[in-house]
Amino acid sequence: MKTFEYHKPSSLDDAAKLLAQADAVALAGGMTLLPVMKQRLNSPSVVVDLAALEDLRGIRENESKGVVLGAMTTHAEVAGDALVREKLPALAELAAGIGDAQVRNRGTVGGSLANNDPAADYPAALLALNGSVHTNKREIAADDFFAGLFATALEEGEIIRHLHFPIPEKAGYKKFPQPASLYALVGVFAAKTNGGVRVAVTGAGSEGVFRVPELEEALGKDFSPESVPEKLSDGVEEKLLNDIHGSPQYRAALITALLRSP
Numbered sequence: 528m529k530t531f532e533y534h535k536p537s538s539l540d541d542a543a544k545l546l547a548q549a550d551a552v553a554l555a556g557g558m559t560l561l562p563v564m565k566q567r568l569n570s571p572s573v574v575v576d577l578a579a580l581e582d583l584r585g586i587r588e589n590e591s592k593g594v595v596l597g598a599m600t601t602h603a604e605v606a607g608d609a610l611v612r613e614k615l616p617a618l619a620e621l622a623a624g625i626g627d628a629q630v631r632n633r634g635t636v637g638g639s640l641a642n643n644d645p646a647a648d649y650p651a652a653l654l655a656l657n658g659s660v661h662t663n664k665r666e667i668a669a670d671d672f673f674a675g676l677f678a679t680a681l682e683e684g685e686i687i688r689h690l691h692f693p694i695p696e697k698a699g700y701k702k703f704p705q706p707a708s709l710y711a712l713v714g715v716f717a718a719k720t721n722g723g724v725r726v727a728v729t730g731a732g733s734e735g736v737f738r739v740p741e742l743e744e745a746l747g748k749d750f751s752p753e754s755v756p757e758k759l760s761d762g763v764e765e766k767l768l769n770d771i772h773g774s775p776q777y778r779a780a781l782i783t784a785l786l787r788s789p
């Protein structure tokens with residue numbers, strides 16, 4: 528590993544100044560960043576640890592009755608939090624199904640969304656719930672946040688402060704984990720809100736998380752497993768990954784099978 532400067536600022540302003548330097552990177556739980564640095568796939572000169580930023584912590588309900596998660600909230604905290612379990616049980620379940628206990632105790636919701644791994648779970652929740660990402664500079668709607676594999680709308684040095692998840696009337700998340708990594712081979716989040724039904728799929732898309740309008744239409748008529756079609760159109764299959772873990776046809780079949788399972 529190349530040598531680097533390590534900083535642990537205690538204010539968001541200081542963190543932003545440090546991250547404005549060339550070749551600086553934010554560190555959350557280190558679950559992705561540290562292995563990537565060890566493998567020399569990323570060799571930053573400056574590492575800015577976000578752990579002391581109080582502004583990035585906490586779980587609360589906001590004025591519009593949505594759930595707000597500080598970016599540094601760990602998956603274990605999301606899974607065990609009373610407010611999340613009451614208002615958004617699908618999100619608590621999603622968090623409880625991430626990786627293993629070590630990953631859940633170190634990994635953070637902000638790190639997961641900033642990283643935008645195409646098989647990560649939270650992107651499906653944020654997109655299906657029509658949530659938003661709040662940074663030190665602006666608010667970014669979920670529809671504008673994801674920009675392809677490991678890519679987001681975040682600018683260089685921009686820091687996620689918190690995430691906002693509106694409360695749906697009903698929602699559920701089903702994941703078929705890849706047995707070795709425990710990441711989603713396919714994960715489907717479906718949410719019914721007063722703005723309609725949104726369905727987001729992770730793990731399967733060749734460009735990362737995506738919505739499926741034909742499923743949204745079917746579930747919009749009747750939000751039940753029985754209304755999910757057995758087969759998706761060829762247009763959806765064309766967007767799906769083809770790798771050693773599964774063909775597009777297999778992944779497409781998993782999407783509907785997961786939604787049709789009670």
Ligand SMILES: Cc1cc2nc3c(=O)[nH]c(=O)nc-3n(C[C@H](O)[C@H](O)[C@H](O)COP(=O)(O)OP(=O)(O)OC[C@H]3O[C@@H](n4cnc5c(N)ncnc54)[C@H](O)[C@@H]3O)c2cc1C
Nearest residue numbers: 553555556557558559560626634635638641647648687709
């Ligand atoms: C063995 C293993 C199994 C896993 N299984 C799953 C799984 O089943 N499902 C799943 O969804 N994930 C899974 N993960 C990923 C894990 O959940 C972490 O959330 C993810 O690795 C990001 O880690 P982190 O939060 O520690 O962020 P870090 O590794 O510290 O950072 C990741 C990236 O995000 C950036 N970043 C972090 N915080 C911020 C912020 N606040 N603002 C801006 N940029 C930021 C960093 O600069 C870095 O580029 C797994 C990871 C491992 C190692």
